[in-house]
Amino acid sequence: MHHYGANAVQMKHTQADASRQVLDGLKVAVLLVGADRRVSFMNPAAEALLETSTQRGCGQDVLELAPMGMTLQGALIAAGQGATTTLREAVLRLPMRAEEITIDCTVSPLGHASDKPFTIVELNQVDQLARMTRDTTLLERQGAFNQVARALAHEIKNPLGGIRGAAQLLDGELNDKALREYTRIITHETDRLSSLVDRLTGGYGASERKPFNLHSVLEHVRKLTLVEIPQGLKFERDYDPSIPEVRGDHAQMVQAVLNIVRNAVQAMQSRGCIRLCTRARRQCTIHNRRHRLAVEASITDDGPGIDPKLMERIFFPMVTGRDDGTGLGLALTQEIIARHGGLIECASRPGQTCFTVFLPVEDRP
Template sequence: MLASPIINQRLLEHLNTGVLLLDDELIVIYMNPAAEALLEMSGKRGLGVHFPELAVESAEATEALENAVSSGHSFTKREASIQLHNQTQITLDYSVSPVAHPETRQPTLLVELQGRDRLMRISREEQLIAKQETTRNLVRGLAHEIKNPLGGIRGAAQLLERELPSEGLKEYTGIIIEEADRLRDLVDRLLGPRQIPKTEDVNIHEILERVCQLISVESGNAICINRDYDPSIPELQADKGQMIQALLNICRNAMQAMLETGVDIPQPTLSLKTRTVRQFTIGHKRHRLVAQIEICDNGPGIPEAIQENLFYPMVSGRAEGTGLGLSIAQSIINQVNGIIEFESQPAHTTFSIYLPLESV
């Protein structure tokens, strides 16, 4: 028994894969809801439009579509960079199959679209989380090996100081003790927060306002702070002190980039934006509701050479920087099953923090 056209259309409308049908002049004659979502164009507006006007890859790609109509040969393209009609850039896998129109029997092209951006982002996040965990384990092991002999050196210096006959000689043991303490503090900072998080219901906007106050004081009110908050975001479970530290580390980095890198910025500006995102995947876990915090600055941007390893300890774009602030921030956000991502170019750097709202 053959399926009716109505049943076939209903099946297409429930697919997660975008499906389009183009006529022999590459005019869109059908698109399912998944294709509408991928191409950011409603079916009513998309029908009757020349397909290259909806999604542009290259002149060669358009030529390949035309050749598929005339030759009847199928082809597939992986991770194609597509510019949509609204100038949005997306990445797609697509397959093109010449078929006969089900009613007119005229040559048409069946185009199947698979969005890659989300899968690529999930893959990057999983790699980032794995890297962070590997780094933490490495640092813990290294810290243990460093702190044991440091304790012995410090203790021996204290004993020696008691036995020295001259006060002048004690200056040298004092240096040993001070440097041992400095190294111990550095190792402790590498390890990040050591105390068990004291989770409670916290309002993310109260935390952001506290961070804004601190940044205003530290910068001497030299930075303009813009706020764009979504007041509907519910409270989340987190350690308030640690969350302030994480967001302050990111904002402080932005402040230093705008004020201390020697780049002339007419009006240093820090923009804070909060929103909720539904059905969002962090790593391998899908969350029903997530709080998104965007921290954007108009500084010189992050050097491309360090972007890949930005969240590693000791990686910094400033000569006097320790490179621990972002590593610690990522560790704190990871503790509440969140993640920090960033995009950077000159005059526009954005850090995006995603925090699950599991109790909602």
């Protein structure tokens, strides 16, 4: 019996050591905060970020240790009520430092039902990346873009009929089943484009509001891209099977994601890896509105990165870094995401460009 007990103690020890090692090894800064807002633990990443030591930091009020204005205070209160909050691009102003640090901050409750509740504060510095968030100012500029898009859509619509007709004629001439797969793709894609154009020109009210799973959108785009570029390109998938359905227009969403993936493929010159990742997000703020539930999808490529000169403007129409570019791809993507109540962000550095889409999930259908 005695022997047994000693083993159990040792086991507990090893587990604690392992957890400790994990915390020490994390790149994200982690703070443990008590109900009195005093910090009771910080990992080495937190010490580095906040430019302090565990000895000095522990016992301090977290609002003083990590001065982020009112936002953190609100998130701590929410955590006290059991809610997790993510503050994106919060500004951290350390007293000893001239410049501000931009961070993503997640505040979550730990054992808040017990009599000794704690709050976990995670701080992730984001400004080593050139990062850009599109906000309401961009939405205001969308009006002008909509007009351009409509005019353009009109111009696209005309040749589509011709392409479709020609593909059908060709289909009739082909005996090889494998080749007819290509004509089928042409017809299918022209149909998709044409219905998209219809919706663009026919006013946005006409777009569909049906439930769909974002995975079906990503998979459609992935397969389509692999048909276009069968060699040199690799897709990695990291899907969260629990993501809820979103409501909207499937065809438009395919177009939105396709524009992002096409850019990645072009930037990587058709060789490299594109990673598709999805996550369900609780308590997500999109355009200043808190949503109980949202879906996040990110598309990351390992290409050369976005030209820093363009970074601030890539979502604007007619902004392009390519000789044969129109600069409409990302503008349209942003427009489609916005129409779904969502948000698109981008972060880029050489070797890693990531577009992240957040889409709200409606509480009631």
